[in-house]
Amino acid sequence: DSGVTQTPKHLITATGQRVTLRCSPRSGDLSVYWYQQSLDQGLQFLIQYYNGEERAKGNILERFSAQQFPDLHSELNLSSLELGDSALYFCASSEGIMSTDTQYFGPGTRLTVL
């Protein structure tokens, strides 16, 4: 158990809808990362927050947004969902902001868009 929790485990929704994925980092970790894992694109970094501030941005679509709250949990919002957004979404956390910091991954949220 990594200490990172993600809810929900599974999410099934329809095209055009909006969903929110939630992540709680390990105790003491200030950085939260979001990743998307799909069969055709593999694992892709989406976005990183550090202590409430956006720190780095990857291949995140404009329809997607994230935030980190004062208690350090994070939410990833996906809107105007398309079939291609079906994927596993992972959250990870680390103590600091460096790309060399060890990241601890949550179990993921499996999103299915019908």
Next chain:
Amino acid sequence: AQSVTQLDSHVSVSEGTPVLLRCNYSSSYSPSLFWYVQHPNKGLQLLLKYTSAATLVKGINGFEAEFKKSETSFHLTKPSAHMSDAAEYFCVVSDPYSSASKIIFGSGTRLSIRP
């Protein structure tokens, strides 16, 4: 620009035999390199990482990897495979002087273990 290539999408070995998962990288800087393991329906777990210290890096569960700059490789090895090693393995490269946006994951190697 950075990139990482995992040379085998699938590797199958017999239990008790050595494991070799190959990874080549390209980086403009002296990179940081990682191996992660993903068991079915689980998140990723760090096996080991190289951050410019010793070139031979020992990780968890008996795995190790050697950073070879001349070959731009970071292959993962284990002397004796166990059934519990069956999983997906990801090689990851990052620029240690840059942000998380420069973290690049390989496409993964699925390791199967034959009894």
